[in-house]
Amino acid sequence: MSEGLTHAAWSDALREGVLLGGACDDCGATVGTPKAACPHCGARGLEPVELPTAGTVYTETTVEVPPEGIDERGYQVAVVDLGVARVLGRLDGAAEIGDAVALAGHVEDEQGYVVPRFEPA
Amino acid sequence: MPRVAVVGAGMTEFGIHDVPLEELFAEAAFGALDDAGAEPADVEALYFGNAMSGQAENATHLGPKVAAHAGMAGIPVQRFEDACATSANAFKNAVAAVEAGVHDAVLVGGVERCTPETGRDTAAMTRVFASASHRQYEQPAGLTFPGVFALLTKRHMHEHGTTEEQLAHVAVKNHGNGALNPRAHFGKEVTIEEVLDGPVVADPFRLMDCCPFSDGASAVVVVGDDVADSYDAPVDVTGVGHATDVVPIADKKTPHVTQAARDAAEEAYEQAGVSADDIDFAEVHDCFTGAEVLASEALGLVADGEGGPAAAAGRTARDGDVPINPSGGLKAKGHPIGATGTAQVVELTEQLRGEAGARQLPDADRAVAHNLGGDAATTVVSVMEVRG
């Protein structure tokens, strides 16, 4: 990928507390993760955009049986609605669907991949 | 107008199998061939599904391995991987190839081992299953597959008021059906209280809301419409729809509607010239109780938001107006990933022939199978009918 939002750029921004997404000029959709083209209409050249860092919980669950490699239990995973787009991440501090949350950092896996971490706003 | 016909169907018991994948698959393959009155030499191609034995058992390039073990070395074998929709995708491609005249007779099936017989415990296999969620944007959060469907189901509960008790009704029904199926992983009935008292896996799902890790294989023989009547018990395939949706979950337009299932159903119904109202029963992908609720709505069998109430009211029971998962479904029959899609076709075949034994439905003339993969981003929907 020589143009548009990459995983590397998305991850670097997240480490600095910024959420990046891609906006489609053709259909108006905004997605919360890098895509080489719009997943909703196929248009190339999504414009990298800074997403809001606060929103509401769209859906969530608490994982009690983790995969190998994660020792903790009872962690919450949520899809957060930022208005223009949604992103998935960890949620620390109990929150339910509709509750206000804000970006509070990130979590990193054993391979160095990061996803957003939210807390109740 | 049939696209093709299924003339033979076979499957192993779903459960725990301490045998190599090749032996497991051969049992199902020979079951299908014997049912069709055919021999390995009659099979012109194998459409084969296996989702993750590379990760689970360090076994890849399985196509020629299973073909060689079952007397079919030499023929072309194509292997499919689409997470839990693996062998339905194989079936879809087999139907297309036979319909187009590329082959006259093919074998379609799948095999998988997911139990600790693979050497992998629950945590290890949970990680293998999680490989179907997005590596960069979902897996680092610790998202598991119960978690994926929990996210979809909780939004459905929020939108429509679906309750945990309604979900429990799905588990109770499917365990009851599974108790009538000699090949089911779970052969005992459970109560609403037992389901609701189980330990939480990923809320709202408790242990008995979740399908088990299973080992097993399934296979069917597919032939052209023009030669189907030379076999003893052909069942028509009149439509197969296949669609995908956006990954990851957060970028889907409306995750809980499972749009790929709606698109695949529309395509399958259109090919068959039918609507959801014409369907007598369904086998759907109930990897979790909530998934059956979503599927029942996506297929149009019940109205949006009515999946939970329909289950609780007994509408989806074997004596209800839209029976769902008479086999016991993934929930009770079991879910050996790559074998599940064609196992649904096996159940449709047996029910439509009137050969389903204690779980036989009355007046079953037309049925639909719904097999999804990953976070529902792949769905294959197939319509089968009593041969006209």
Ligand SMILES: [Zn+2]
């Ligand atoms: Zn677009």
